Amino acid sequence: MELRQIEYFIEAARREHITQAAEALHVAQSAxxxxxxxxxxxxxxxxxxxxGRNIKLTAMGKIFQEHAERGLLEFEKAQQKIKEHLNxxxxxIRLGIxxxxxxxxxxxxxxxxxxxxxxxxxxxHQGTVPYLIHxxxxxxxxxxxxxxxxxxxxxxxxxxxxxxxxxxxxxxSHRLAGRExxxxxxxxxERFITFRSKLSLQGLFRNACQQAGFEPNIVFExxxxxxxxxxxxxxxxxxxxxxxxxxxxxxxxxxTVPLDSPKVARAVGIIKPRERDLAPSEQLFSGFVDExxxxxxxxxx
Numbered sequence: 001m002e003l004r005q006i007e008y009f010i011e012a013a014r015r016e017h018i019t020q021a022a023e024a025l026h027v028a029q030s031a032x033x034x035x036x037x038x039x040x041x042x043x044x045x046x047x048x049x050x051x052g053r054n055i056k057l058t059a060m061g062k063i064f065q066e067h068a069e070r071g072l073l074e075f076e077k078a079q080q081k082i083k084e085h086l087n088x089x090x091x092x093i094r095l096g097i098x099x100x101x102x103x104x105x106x107x108x109x110x111x112x113x114x115x116x117x118x119x120x121x122x123x124x125h126q127g128t129v130p131y132l133i134h135x136x137x138x139x140x141x142x143x144x145x146x147x148x149x150x151x152x153x154x155x156x157x158x159x160x161x162x163x164x165x166x167x168x169x170x171x172x173s174h175r176l177a178g179r180e181x182x183x184x185x186x187x188x189x190e191r192f193i194t195f196r197s198k199l200s201l202q203g204l205f206r207n208a209c210q211q212a213g214f215e216p217n218i219v220f221e222x223x224x225x226x227x228x229x230x231x232x233x234x235x236x237x238x239x240x241x242x243x244x245x246x247x248x249x250x251x252x253x254x255x256t257v258p259l260d261s262p263k264v265a266r267a268v269g270i271i272k273p274r275e276r277d278l279a280p281s282e283q284l285f286s287g288f289v290d291e292x293x294x295x296x297x298x299x300x301x
Contacts, residue, residue, distance in 0.1 A: 003075070005039045006068050008032045009047065013065045016055050070138075077139060081279050088280030090119040096132040096144030097124060099223055100199045101268065104244050105296065106145065113288050120281045128198060129271075136273050142282050148200045149269035156271040161293040166204070166264040167246060168257040169232045169239040181260035184212040191237035193228050196221040200266070205240050208264045229254060240264065 012021040012032060022029040040047050047061035057065060084091040097106070110122060125132070125141050132144040137155050149158045168187075170177045176186065194216075195201040202221070209216045219237050222228055225245050232239050233251035246256050270289055272278060278286060 001039065001042055002035075003072075005035045006072055008035045009039055010065065010068055010072060012036060012048070012055060013057055013061065013068075016057070018055060073139065084279045084281050087119075088284060089117055091279060091281030092121050092123060093143065093282055093285055094123045094125065094141040096135060096141045096146075097126045098129045098132060098144065098146045099126055100195050100201050100225075101145060101147050104247055105292075109289060109292055112292070113285060116288075117281070117284060120285070129200070133271070136271065142273075142278070143286060144271050145268065146271045147266050147268045149267045150271065153271075153274075155274060157274050158269050158271045159290065160267045160269040161289065162297050163265050163267050164242045164244050166208075166240045166259065166266070167243050168259055169229065169241055169246065170255055170257055171232055171235045171238075172253050172255055173235065174238065174255075176257065177255050179257065181258040183260045184208055184262060184264075185214070187238070188212070188214040190217065191219045192216045193220045193222070193231050193237040193239040194218055195228075196223050199223060201240075201242075204264060204266055208240070208259075208262055211262045225249075242266065 008021070008025065008027075008031075011025055012018060015021050015024065018029050018032055022032050025032070036047065043060075043064070045060040046058050047064055048055040049058055080092065114120070114122075125135060125144075127135070129144075129146045129148065129150065132141065132146060133150070133153070133156055135141040136144065145161075146158070149160055150156060151158065168176075168182055176182050192205075194205050206216065220228075220231060225241070226249055228239050228241065229246075229249065229251055231237060233253040240259075243256075250256070270286065272286065
């Protein structure tokens, strides 16, 4: 079994068309057909059912595709890691960002890091923390900014970068807009706009309401920060949002008010794989991030 056969098979499987696969790989159709035939002979099964120029994966073909793509990805990552070890100033860092995490300083981090290390590029992915952990486990991303920060996790290690408080978003016309700080217990009966239930911020919000002695009336659940801000501005309801998220794009008709009791805050950190050492480029970035946020929150934003 040769690497070339695997590459030809994967391209043909993705496109389910020999001609299109040949054009994508810049080789003759006969070359792809020949290598796939040799691969099938070696495996002893048919990987495709053929109808003219069109092909379709068989059940065995689908199984082989899943493992072949994973194996090819690992081979490509190995090549990349070797290049990075030969030259740590060259590489690609696949970086995750958890949904609802407003890392307003992230563009500054990436810009400053790239200025110091121009040969290192980034590929960004976004999703929930469990999804990002899954991507790290599968080897599809290298590091991730996350909140909540998992503790004592078997797959990832974590470092807390900073904590941020939740603040209250009110329309300017609201009865409590001119007061600060506000106790959450005074908001019983309000219409709340919050993040969807699968995001940790709603759990944080519900726990705070429970401490304040009431069950919140949630009239909208979402995941887009600007949508929530816009709904508050329209008077549809009020919201709790991380303080960093209100540092930008805040409508003129919305005011922020700190919470008095209970204080609601969340940790923001970076997660890394436990099962492998970071590549040199990833180590550079991880160290840079730790130092950046240490300076930022030690001397004030």
